[in-house]
Each structure stands twice: as C-alpha cells, then as structure tokens.
Amino acid sequence: MKSKSSFPGAASCYLESTRNMAKSKFEYVRNFETDDTCLRNCYIVVRLDGRNFHKFAEQHQFTKPNDNRALGLMTKSAQSVMEELEDIVIAYGQSDEFSFVFKRTSTWFKRRASKLMTHVASQFSSSFVFYWKEFFGEQPLLYPPGFDGRVVLYPSNRNLRDYLSWRQADCHINNLYNTVFWTLVQKGGLTTVQAEDRLKGKLAADKNEILFSEFGINYNNEPVLHRKGTTLIWEKRDETVTKRMKCPNEGEKDVAVTRSRRTVEAYHCDIIGEQFWEKHPDVLEDDNC
C-alpha cells in the first residue's frame, strides 16, 4: 500500500482513502465465491420437498392417505411463488413437493442457481406459514416447517416433459399404493404391518383388483387431485369491471370495462400425454432458441 506522503495534494489523498475504503484488504475473499450460472437455453427446474413431512403430517393430524387442506396449502404457496417471482412458466406439485420451471430464456438473477433456488424456497416456506390458517383454521402450526431445494437443468422440451411426466408417474404410483394400503387398514381392519405384507410384490393391476373386488372401489373414480397432482400455469382471463366515468353531455355514467389479466390457474389433469400441451402451446418455448 502507498504511503500518504507520496501524494502531493489533499484532494488525491482523499481519493485514495475512499478508494481504499471501497476496496478493503478483505476484498479478495469475494474470489472464493463459485460461479453457479445456469447453462443458457436450458429450462431451470427448482424442486422443493418438505423436510421430514412424515413427522409433520403425523403431528398435524393430516388425513390419510391424502389431506386436502395440506394439498390446498401447498398449491396456494406455489401460486404465491409464481406470482411473486419472475419467469416461472409452469409448476407441478404432489405430496410434499413442488417443481417450478423457469423459462429457458430467463435472465432473472443472471441465472444464478443459488439465488433462484433460495428465492423459491423462502417465498414458498413463508407463504406456507402465512396461509396456514386459511386451510387449517384454528388448528395450530406446531413448529416452523422447512423445505429443501435443488436445481436441475433440462436442455430440450422432451427432457423437460419427461421430467414432469416422471413426477406425475411418481404421484400415481404412490397414490395407488397409499390408497390400497389405507383402505386395507381403515376398511379391511388390517394392521399396518399386515397391509404392508399383503402388498409386497403386488403389481398395479393387483392393487386395482384388491380395491375393486374387496372394497367396490374403482381407482379411476378416486379424486383427480390425488391421482394427478396439481399443475399451475399462467392464463389470460378477461375481467369485466364497472367503472364510473364522465361522459360528454351525459354526466357520470357506469361503464363496463373489460381487460385481460394474467392469473395462475390450477389443473388436475394428465400432463404425460399430448393433450395438455396441445391445449396450452404457449407454456414451452421453441427448441431452437
């Protein structure tokens, strides 16, 4: 470092000291930060998952196998994430998880993985607590829930659709198992150990058969929310409001004004097949961007 005496005037002395203040000798620690910029042109997926929700569900008396209050709260929190953060084009959730897809051309937070993931996780967690009462009423939240997050990049529309299909297939597999398992316990009088034994090595067709022949339940008639999970996308909706306006020669008058508003809409439908994507062609960008 230069000594003060090497500077001729007071003005340059001041300049040097402010420069030193802005760049302290500690500045070098910045270079320890690693670059986590997400590769260009890829969809950025942030998946959150509830921490130890097995215990959280028990302690908050979630109904088995599906608790509509909990699923509603997860969806509301995911909607808040989409509304508050930029560039999320689609989100998919089931059980205690939600995946958020940033558009492939997003430049939000310079595509820094840690920034994107932590913003999603914190907005989701705070919303989960903030809206708790709306879904659970007077039942208290016993402790602060947490969510882990990860970032995965998908370079093509096919890869991204396969990712979402994988999560929805997981929803189906788990829900079919859980539906039979809890039916055997709740309606069949089996213990949880007996129900587990009964289902060991059973295929999907066997599980459907148990439900149908022993309990008269057609799995396909089970709630679509539980079988398919929740998909959130942006949609344009026309909204008509009445406005009081001043009209020449007529004085004040009520006038209907229609404007187009973007809102987050929830679907509980198949996203593995073509139909959903053909119906919503704007969700994905072209593969040759």
Ligand SMILES: Nc1nc2c(ncn2[C@@H]2O[C@H](COP(=O)(O)OP(=O)(O)OP(=O)(O)O)[C@@H](O)[C@H]2O)c(=O)[nH]1
């Ligand atoms: N009863 C009930 N339990 C649920 C519901 N949704 C999620 N869960 C519970 O949450 C768990 C989620 O599974 P995981 O995410 O694999 O496990 P976890 O206990 O959260 O553990 P980590 O994610 O590894 O921290 C399920 O196994 C259920 O025990 C629900 O609607 N009803």
Ligand SMILES: [Mg+2]
């Ligand atoms: Mg979990």
Ligand SMILES: [Mg+2]
């Ligand atoms: Mg999970």
